[in-house]
Amino acid sequence: MVSFFVSLAILIVGYIVYGAIVEKVFKPDERQTPCMEHPDGVDYVPMGSGRAFLIQLLNIAGLGPIFGALSGAIWGPSVYLWIVFGTIFAGGVHDFLSGMLSVRNDGASISEIVGKYLGPVMKNVMRVFSVVLLVMVGVVFMVGPAGLLAKLTPNVLDIKFWTIVVLLYYFLATLLPIDKIIGKLYPIFGACLIIMAVGIGGATILRSESHPMMELTLENLHPDGKPIWPLMFITVACGAISGFHATQSPMVARCLKREKDGRKIFYGAMVAEGIIALIWASAGIAFYNGTGGLLAMNGGNSETVYDMSIGLLGTVGGVLAMIGVIACPITSGDTAFRSARLTIADWFKIDQKDMKKRLTLSIPLLVVGYLISLIDYSVVWRYFSWSNQTLAMIALWAGAVYLAGHVSAPASLMAALPATFMSAVSMTYILYADEGFKLSTKIAYPVGIIFAVVCAGIFVWRSFIPAMQGKKAKD
Template identity: 50%
Template structure:
């Protein structure tokens, strides 16, 4: 119990103090007109109040991510609390802040364009492919589940439910951002928050005790904490999917000072939601062994349903159904919207099409494979999403680090978490069954070597920058 409340307090303190430090390092200027005004088209670029942007960002990046991921991460025990707190404050929120603010500073540019500016065109080309594949997979994965539940609860068939969901996707993607997303998402974001708060309060009045911190690995299958926990709990700590969503809200911001509330604030809120569900998972079923048995019965959806109904009664059942159906769908539609914005940015360099025609064609081009993947057994593909997601996050952190380095700012706030996440993804791909499936010690060795190679690259960039800076200073003196 003490650990849980302490973790919540640290998240609040992280927002109050560290977010302001990050903002000072970035250096905001409210006198600079934002893309919402300079590129206003009342479609993607339209000014909206910061509180609405915050709730939209929260729903864009959250959905079921901080619920399902936190429940699976709870299998490791209270050590999951540490990763949620540290990851959210020093990695995830920094990642989200820079992905949103760099988009803002570059006229609403999408994530791959920002990467290309600071890490080069080769990385940019790779990220175009990786990020688009990630978002199509996310749209497919977060559609099949709700469609199956709708088919179970209503007379509709699975395919009919799937087509209805994709019909909504097309509507939300093709309409101006303030028509559907701007009006409905703040309400749904509030429901997500209410659900987490209600579960947290109910936990306090049960006879079950939220476990306190222990550094022991309590996973029933004895899976290693490093690097699996950092991939299992992504939403709620750090997730690369977020940097593909941040430009959507960046295009609606009225001024730069809203960035801390929107991007950093939404990530901290998501961390709190993950903290609640991790605590519920490891508490409600009397430990990680009981949680493992519950997951075996019906996966995270079953766990959410059991916790919600048992703690909140009829209200809990309604919230669980709303959560399991609506929240994934809202993740899927913004995944398609952001991928549409990315692909449109690419096509605009090669084709000169009318705006609405281009938007429609690009949307259909992306929706088709997502719809197809939602109808097949794509489990073997979905297994790669976790690693791909964290690769995208790592690249975004290195992009932020290079931006700060070139601007002669305190790059450590981005380069340290970037190096940490490099270690995570380099080790994970060699150890995980969807990767090379090597033994743990071998994977650690290879992952460490690759991480040091990445560190060597960044040190060379720092050295190169210092030499350029020194040469410019000498020229000025001469």
């Protein structure tokens, strides 16, 4: 239990200390934000910081910090290190820069931001990459909650029925102004999220005598002996760093009243998600360590979450926890399709005030999403995880280039170091993984490191050295 509480304390202190450093480096000011400069009543809608924080948290806290954390916990308590330090030094920085750069660029989508700082080729790559990832996210967060709802209505309503229900809600959330559906329902979903996190975390602590939390060890406890590097770093995904967040942050950036709220909203929401991931990882390790070992966890899936919720909290408490778990993916899936619409609209410069134009983009996206939902869920999740971390890598490099050109060379290391790390993770994974090239670690490991070094070298040559020589770009 000591490891859990120390990890929790580090996350909180990380927000207070490192979050303040990140904010000081970026230097938020009193310039007019996009929604204050030109509100449109659809996407550019001014919101208070508390409401914006809640929407950001629910946007990013999908199944990743639950299913992903449970899947990562199969390797044992070493997952704590990635959740804690990944959140503070990678995920928090990534989310803050994604959101604040969108504010500085009139609420632009992440693909347009990447294009501005990494060039037109990367802009087009990111446009396609972002839309594909967002549709996959929408599918993952459509099928996941449908499976959980089916568990609560056995022999009455099946997963196909709930998938269609969730899809219809996503259609409304994608189409209507942000304050009509999302703004109205998210306070309720937020309450469910808090009940779930407090309930699961509290029950795990109270049951520590019969199901003790494991203390930190670097030993690989995976039942099949699969390597921690790079698999765990991809599997945990949203609980430490997530490229999906870069697609969501611009949505809230379009609603920010003041730049100085950015740290609380973007960096703060990532730390809150890290805490959720820590709770589920700790609960999974404790719960299954006493009932058959980590092998019984079977990764993050509907069955695992249902068994844990009912087992830890009883029938009534378990159902309440399940509702909170269901709220997480639903509040990320709806904005995933919405972000896909906005990304395409930015790409082709399609005005979104007109309902007909929003319909033209929304309907095809949701139809494609439904068709992909018919594919095996585990396959979609694996490709989503890799795509997710690859997008995070690209977004971090864009942030590093901005900091080098607009702040200073030393400041750019805040993003360049985690970007280099994620470059190695992403390349190594796709070379080694079953859904990738299935190469041996003797090939995948050195090639992944070489790729990261090359990326860092290009950054140093094109951005870091010019910044050191005083060639700053004008803001």
